Amino acid sequence: MSIVEMIERxxxxxxxxxxxxxxxxxxxxxxxxxxFVPPFKPRLWIRQTRIIGADSLFLIVLIGAFTxxxxxxxxxxxxxxxxxxxxxxxxxxxxxxxELGPVLAALxxxxxxxxxxxxxxxxxxxxxxxxxxxxxxxxxVQYLVSPRVLAGVISFPLLTSIFDVVGIYGGYAVGVGLMxxxxxxxxxxxxxxxxxHDIMTGIWKALVFGVVVMWxxxxxxxxxxxxxxxxxxxxxxxxxxxxxxxxxxxxFLTSILL
Amino acid sequence: MSETEINHSDGNGAxxxxxxxxxxxxxxxxxxxxxxxQQVLDGITLDFPAGxxxxxxxxxxxxxxxxxxxxxxxxxPDSGTIVIDGVEATKISGRALDAVREKFGMLFQAGALFDSxxxxxxxxxxxxxxxxxxxxxIAERVHETLRAVGLEGMENKFPSQMSGGMQKRAALARxxxxxxxxxxxxxxxxxxxxxxxxxxxxxxxxxxxxFQLTVVMVSHDVPAVFEVSDxxxxxxxxRTHLNGTVAEVMAxxxxxxxxxxxxxxxxxxxxxxxx
Numbered sequence: 276m277s278i279v280e281m282i283e284r285x286x287x288x289x290x291x292x293x294x295x296x297x298x299x300x301x302x303x304x305x306x307x308x309x310x311f312v313p314p315f316k317p318r319l320w321i322r323q324t325r326i327i328g329a330d331s332l333f334l335i336v337l338i339g340a341f342t343x344x345x346x347x348x349x350x351x352x353x354x355x356x357x358x359x360x361x362x363x364x365x366x367x368x369x370x371x372x373x374e375l376g377p378v379l380a381a382l383x384x385x386x387x388x389x390x391x392x393x394x395x396x397x398x399x400x401x402x403x404x405x406x407x408x409x410x411x412x413x414x415x416v417q418y419l420v421s422p423r424v425l426a427g428v429i430s431f432p433l434l435t436s437i438f439d440v441v442g443i444y445g446g447y448a449v450g451v452g453l454m455x456x457x458x459x460x461x462x463x464x465x466x467x468x469x470x471x472h473d474i475m476t477g478i479w480k481a482l483v484f485g486v487v488v489m490w491x492x493x494x495x496x497x498x499x500x501x502x503x504x505x506x507x508x509x510x511x512x513x514x515x516x517x518x519x520x521x522x523x524x525x526x527f528l529t530s531i532l533l
Numbered sequence: 534m535s536e537t538e539i540n541h542s543d544g545n546g547a548x549x550x551x552x553x554x555x556x557x558x559x560x561x562x563x564x565x566x567x568x569x570x571q572q573v574l575d576g577i578t579l580d581f582p583a584g585x586x587x588x589x590x591x592x593x594x595x596x597x598x599x600x601x602x603x604x605x606x607x608x609x610p611d612s613g614t615i616v617i618d619g620v621e622a623t624k625i626s627g628r629a630l631d632a633v634r635e636k637f638g639m640l641f642q643a644g645a646l647f648d649s650x651x652x653x654x655x656x657x658x659x660x661x662x663x664x665x666x667x668x669x670x671i672a673e674r675v676h677e678t679l680r681a682v683g684l685e686g687m688e689n690k691f692p693s694q695m696s697g698g699m700q701k702r703a704a705l706a707r708x709x710x711x712x713x714x715x716x717x718x719x720x721x722x723x724x725x726x727x728x729x730x731x732x733x734x735x736x737x738x739x740x741x742x743x744f745q746l747t748v749v750m751v752s753h754d755v756p757a758v759f760e761v762s763d764x765x766x767x768x769x770x771x772r773t774h775l776n777g778t779v780a781e782v783m784a785x786x787x788x789x790x791x792x793x794x795x796x797x798x799x800x801x802x803x804x805x806x807x808x
Contacts, residue, residue: 398648407645410605411659412631418662 302416302497303490306424309417316422323426327388327489331434338383339438342375343367343445350446351454360450364461365468367446368439372469372477376439377431378525381484384434385517389492392423393513396496397506405497420497424489431485432478439477476532483528484521491517557616558583558715558747559604564613566599573599574610575771581715586741586748588758591768592793597751598642598719600768604749605639605717606630618714635663637715638708642723644700646692646707652679653688656706663711678706681743682736698729702736709740716741718750722758730754734761755794759783767793 346367354360396419399405408415443465450456492513499509559581566574574596581587581604589597602608603615606622615622622633646655653675660671679685682702692700701721708716721737722730738761741748752758759765765782767775767790775782775790782790 402643402648403641403645404647406607407639407641407647409607410634410637410639411663412634413662 299494302420302494303424303486305416306420306490306493309414309421310425312417316418319418320422320425320429323422324429326391327384327423327426328430328434331384331387331430332437334383334387335380335434335438336441338379339376339441340445342379342438343371343442343447344449346370346375346442347446347448347450347456348454351450351456354456360456361460362464363446363450363456364443365464367450368443368465368469369473371439371442371446372473374525374529376442377435377477377480377484378521380435380438380481381431381488381521382518384431385488385492385514385521389488389517390510390514392489393492393496393499393510394506396493397499397509400497400499401501401505415497420489420493423493424486427485427489428482429485431488432481435477435481476528479532480525480528483524487520487524488517491520556583557581558618559749560614560616561600561604562614562616564600564603564615565611566596566603566608567611573771574603574613577613577768577771577773579766579773579776581747581749582764583747584745585763586737586750586761587764587766588750588752588762589766589768590752590755590758590793591774593753595768596771597768601717601719601749601751605637606634635711636713637717638711638713640701640704640708640716640718640721642720644692644704646700646704648692651689651691652684652695652703652706655692655703656710659707659711674710675706678710679703681709681740682706697724698733701725701733705736705740709744712744713746715747715749716744718748718752720751720753722752722754727757730757734758737761756783769793 347363350363350366351360354362354366396405399419405415405419408418447461451458451461495509495513495516496506499505557580561577561579561581564574564577565572577596577600579600589600591597599608603610604617606615610623613623617633618636620629620633622630625633646652647658650658656675656678657671660666660674664671666674675688676685679688682705684699684702684706687695687699687703692703695703705718705721718737722733725733734757737748737750740746750758750762759779762779764777765775765779766773767782769789775785775787777785
């Protein structure tokens with residue numbers, strides 16, 4: 276391969292990458308734009324909020340409880356070495372509210388609701404249901420994507436808050452109930468050490484993760500290839516990319532909000 | 534390969550408007566489209582007379598489906614024009630584009646029914662989303678349309694609970710429920726046995742007569758589909774190879790078309806298969 280051919284291929288790759296990135300960003304802008312453009316379909320985003328939010332509740336409670344229990348166990352054993360087991364509540368709450376709550380809740384929702392969303396839209400793409408909407412003069416982004424993005428923005432902070440609360444009680448059950456950490460300082464310490472900035476840090480992260488997960492999962496499903504492996508590939512890519520972006524955005528948001 | 538306009542021609546592959554049929558519902562002029570340097574449509578010029586069933590046939594890869602996706606405005610051409618019901622449709626967007634789309638109903642190859650909805654909701658969907666009809670009016674229209682396609686009593690079934698033929702009929706009901714002027718059908722009998730194929734063809738003819746529709750149909754199902762068609766356009770290599778009434782096309786002394794009818798590969802196809 277000559278140098279000119281190599282440069283041509285490299286150039287083609289760069290152009291293709293920039294075009295895909297542009298399409299990816301425009302997809303989100305379009306979805307957000309159509310949230311504010313009539314006709315408004317409240318039943319669509321209520322349905323999506325139920326699918327993303329209510330249907331994920333059991334999973335979020337389960338994971339939140341076990342996460343808090345592990346934090347209670349590890350936190351108690353670590354703090355006891357320094358004679359600080361009274362700070363267990365503060366540690367569990369801060370770790371959950373600022374960091375683990377938004378990240379783990381987002382990863383769980385991406386795995387459960389995000390993958391289902393990518394598969395559903397991918398299936399609709401491969402069976403021409405999205406084309407059918409277009410031919411009926413119904414904007415498919417407005418009908419399919421905007422309600423999901425809006426539902427994500429509503430559901431993620433709510434689910435994250437539930438995850439945090441359940442996790443704090445899980446930490447209490449194990450740290451105080453099982454391991455014998457002092458009960459009084461657990462909740463008193465949380466009230467004293469945690470302020471609104473800590474809570475808002477978690478909420479902002481949940482909001483951003485909500486948009487990111489819905490954006491990625493809808494994009495991947497919407498643009499699934501019309502072939503046998505198209506839906507499965509779209510679903511896998513949606514979950515992997517969502518997870519990577521959740522962790523990457525978590526770092527940048529933590530840097531900004533610290 | 535030269536284009537052949539068998540009858541009613543203006544000399545450029547286009548059909549001269551027939552006064553008895555009310556002119557052309559769709560006029561395609563010099564339509565070109567390529568994908569990744571492959572020319573799929575290579576200057577298609579074709580008319581679809583109003584109130585007639587025009588069937589587009591041709592071997593795989595001849596550009597039938599791509600042409601249909603231009604006619605229903607899912608794809609934009611590289612060049613050329615498409616006039617639908619008097620509106621030049623290739624350069625419009627937004628509400629103007631929606632207004633043109635609302636003139637036609639489309640039956641997709643696989644039906645494209647929404648599998649999360651029962652048949653009633655599927656058929657009602659265009660009315661719910663695009664009209665201001667009341668719920669009883671919508672229900673009446675849906676029942677009336679389902680009755681017309683022979684699916685009365687199937688309102689609560691989901692698409693997955695129905696046979697292929699019933700799904701096609703349900704999809705046809707959805708395409709018809711808004712009383713479109715133009716009906717586009719993409720391979721309406723693919724995957725059906727000969728009995729059901731005949732039933733669908735009868736339904737298409739009956740529906741066209743009842744609603745006075747202009748029907749554009751893409752089909753592989755030759756020669757059976759000719760029984761239901763008024764006109765036939767035979768595409769080959771992205772061009773309109775033959776175009777005329779069924780009788781004219783069938784009588785044409787054209788080697789490529791005869792090989793297609795006989796199910797024999799063209800010389801080019803044989804070379805491609807041979808590698």
